[in-house]
Amino acid sequence: ETVLTQSPTTTAASPGEKVTITCRANSSVSYMHWYQQKSGASPKLWIYDTSKLASGVPNRFSGSGSGTSYSLIISSIESEDAATYYCQQKSSDPRTFGGGTKLELK
Amino acid sequence: EVKLQQSGDELVRPGASVRMSCKASGYTFTAYAIHWIKQSPGQGLKWIGTIVPLIDTTSYNQKFKGKATLTADKSSNTAYMELSSLTSEDSAVYYCARNWEYFDYWGQGIMVTVSS
Numbered sequence: 001e002t003v004l005t006q007s008p009t010t011t012a013a014s015p016g017e018k019v020t021i022t023c024r025a026n027s028s029v030s031y032m033h034w035y036q037q038k039s040g041a042s043p044k045l046w047i048y049d050t051s052k053l054a055s056g057v058p059n060r061f062s063g064s065g066s067g068t069s070y071s072l073i074i075s076s077i078e079s080e081d082a083a084t085y086y087c088q089q090k091s092s093d094p095r096t097f098g099g100g101t102k103l104e105l106k
Numbered sequence: 107e108v109k110l111q112q113s114g115d116e117l118v119r120p121g122a123s124v125r126m127s128c129k130a131s132g133y134t135f136t137a138y139a140i141h142w143i144k145q146s147p148g149q150g151l152k153w154i155g156t157i158v159p160l161i162d163t164t165s166y167n168q169k170f171k172g173k174a175t176l177t178a179d180k181s182s183n184t185a186y187m188e189l190s191s192l193t194s195e196d197s198a199v200y201y202c203a204r205n206w207e208y209f210d211y212w213g214q215g216i217m218v219t220v221s222s
Binding site for chain 2: 031033035042043044045048049054086088090093094095096097098099100
């Protein structure tokens, strides 16, 4: 199975700061998808096909990467971005998720 | 509006089975796959398997074979998951989600608690 390792596990940032979340795979994947989950809520699709923003996602978010290394970048953090973010791959079954990155606001 | 409405939370005894549902609305049910995903308390997400309602085909994560059984009823636009021989390890929130490569719509989740 393709193991996805996210870093950092937890991070805190002040409003306006740039944040990068990394997802590394133990084998090459074609695309990476990202989800945002807030406490007590279902995950929401956030970025799909590596770099496409889901409907309603602010353009301060972006995604990039290829092969075994992918990133979710927030150019200027806002308070509403506090959440846990998960990466997910489908290149090989079973589909797998990263362990999550909890983003907190200072 | 696309919606996946899941059935209610469950409290079940160890060794029992539980069947949960996911009713789809706002789109053509047979045009998309339905996936089931497990989230254990304070843990991440694990893909259980998928069903393609159009052709009634299923695919399972090997880790959940024998534990989960996926079915779908095209007449009511509803997908089902049955979990058998429940243990405390099965206590979790279970989500259904739609689509193929990624999951664009999710149900609200069902909390399953296994306790005597």
